[in-house]
Structure formats: C-alpha cells, structure tokens
Amino acid sequence: MDSQKEHFYKQAERLDGVAYDVRNPKMRLAVEEIESQIACGCAERKLHKWNIGNPPFFGIMVPDDIKKSLKEIETDFAYTRAQGTPEVIEAIFQYHQRQGVLGLQREHIFGIDGVTAGMELLARGVLNNGDEVLLPSPNYPNWRVNFQLSNALSIYYKCDEPSLWYPDVQDIRKKVTSKSKAILVINPNNPTGAVYPREILEQIIQIAREKKLIVFSDEVYNEMLYGDAKHIPMASLADDVLIITLNGLSKNRLLPGIRSGWIAISGDTKHAAGLIDGISLLANSKLCPNLWGQLATPITLPRDDYLKQLISSEGRLYEQITHAHKLITHIPGLSCVQPQAGMYLYVKIDQRILIPNDEEFVLDLLKSEWVHVVQSSGFDDLSQPRHFRIVCLAPVNEFDEGMARIASFIEKYHP
C-alpha cells in the first residue's frame, strides 16, 4: 500500500529532467545549515548571499515618496480586464513610445505577474510540441524551464566570452531548422552583463526575417546600464518581423516582489491575429494580473530618476559593480569581462585551478567561506562550465571582506 501511495504522489512526469539551478537544492541545504549556526549565535562571520538579484534585500529600494504613494493606493480589489487596466496599458504604451518601438498598439500589450509569468504565457500560447526555440547560452534559465514544460526544444546558440559575450550570429544561423519557431534574445544579458550592439541585433532580426521566426526579447535590465552602454530595443529595429518584448518593474524600478511586468507585441502583427488571440485566451484564463503590481505601474514606470541616480558614476549600483569587478579580477586565477549592465559579474575560473566541476566548486566555497554564488551550469552554460555568477548588490565594504574570503579559498583550493 505504501509503495503504491509513493507512486501516486510522485511529481508529474513532465518535471523529469527539469532543473532550476539558480536555486539549487544542495546549496539551499548548505545555506540552512549555516543559517542555523548563525541563529544559535555561534557564528563570527556573515553569510554573503550573493546569489539572487533581489535589490530590496540589500536595502536598495524605491524612494520614500514612491513608497508613500504605493501605501496610499486605494482599491476595491476587484478583478480587472485580463489585459490590465487602461491606465496600466497606457503607461506601458507611453514607455515604449519613448523608446521608439515600431508598430505597437495598445491592444497588443498584456499586463502579467512579472516577466516570469510572460515566459509561461508565451511558451504555452505560442509553442507546439517539438517546436525549436533558439536561446542563448549562457542564459537566465527560467526561459528554458518554460520551453521544456511546453515540450518545445531548447536549441542553444553561443554567446562568446572573448567577443564580450555577444551572440555568435553564425552559430544562430547554423542552428535554424524547419522546426525553428522563435529566437530568444536576453539583452542586457543575465548572467554576462553584456549589452548587444546594433549590428548584432540587426543581424538577428535579419535571420528572423528570412526564416520567419518570432523574436522574444527579454529586456528586463534595459535601463540598468553603466558608463557609455546604450540599450537598443529589439522592437525599435523592425516593423516587418513579429517581436514580443518582455519587461517589468522587478529590476528597473526595484520592485521584484510586486510581481509586475508586461508583454508588448509589435512589428508584423497583421499576420499574427491567431497568436494574439491565443495569448489573450490564456491571459483571460488567468482572470487578471495581480492588482498591486498593476497599480504600481503608472506610479513607477514614468519615474526613471531613482534608477538613473543609482547607475550614475556616483551611484551605489555603479560603485558596487565596478568595485566588485576590480576586486575579483585582482584574484589570481579569476577573470571577468566587465559588465555593461545589470547586477552581476560572470567570473571565469582559470584552467590552472583544478575543479571537480563548477557546482562542487561553488558548494565548497559556500560551505568553507560562507560566500554564496551561483555555478555556471545553473545558466545553461554548455561550452565551458568553469564560471560562477556574483550578484553585485551588497555594499562595497562587504565586497572587500567577502572577496578576501574568495581569494584565500582559491589560494588553498584542493578539491
């Protein structure tokens, strides 16, 4: 009976082989162990949680006037239109107009509970069993999880470290087949921090145009740019290719927990009525996007001032990522392409340092130095899983201290 029950309560088979290693279970256990030591007062040092890009966790929050406006929101908590309220759609429409997006109409914008919810909506609403989607390696793996759950095939294209992690366009071209349906571009990229130049984006658009592919463009870090970096929205480059842009309030407006984002379908929409109907059907089946997130959108979206301050040459985000980059690249055996955007360093472990594999290395680092980073295999880095990602949201003094731990760990490391 018990073994029968065990069989009954198994997870669904569609989850077989699905991993989301940014939140790896082995690391979670190790963190719980460390946290229990901290809780009983027998720890003399801090656990550096440099694994999740969660700005408020590090005290990087919206300014007080926005907090006040959010607290003063009055609502009856009714369901809204499935697409989102007209005010929300207008705020998003205006945002994209300012960016120079081509051929966007208000009815082609859908509010969603964060970009992550948009990934699910697109995977379910657009992809058939066996469809192939081209996606970058390394990448933010939630996309692949959603493709897997829709029985679509993830076909990885190379982003090349010696070329500043830009997509290898020849590789993309080589991998297009008759089953290819869409190409995913994550720009700015997580985990690499790369911002792609216009020529690369135009070449990707050209492939989509020739091969009749849909472009999914995840632009969730499009305003978190450093120095001279300039973000070019994919949807500003073509009106004859179907481009689905995803964005939200999590990163650019420092509101990850509010779960607010959107999908904007632009370009060649005249041939996409069926696809848009499908997305609309799914959006309606979800009833409506969460209302707090919706109500926060017209308040915060026009306010790019506070992020601008944080990324300016005197701003906290700029200072932290620049400082962390300097420290990590001074550690013998580690290197890192300078990120142009986002909140991450993607660090390479030199071949001279013997590691069993990137996961073991990162777990050893966590257990022995209490520094929690994420291994490259968590980002579907297929070419060379000898990297790890550091979240650069902690204050600089914590980097001074934590990076010294990494340096001594590397110096003594014997797997």
Ligand code: PLP
């Ligand atoms: N897209 C990328 C590239 C990300 O890095 C993340 C989160 O880290 C997300 C999407 C998730 O966005 P949201 O919080 O809007 O679901």
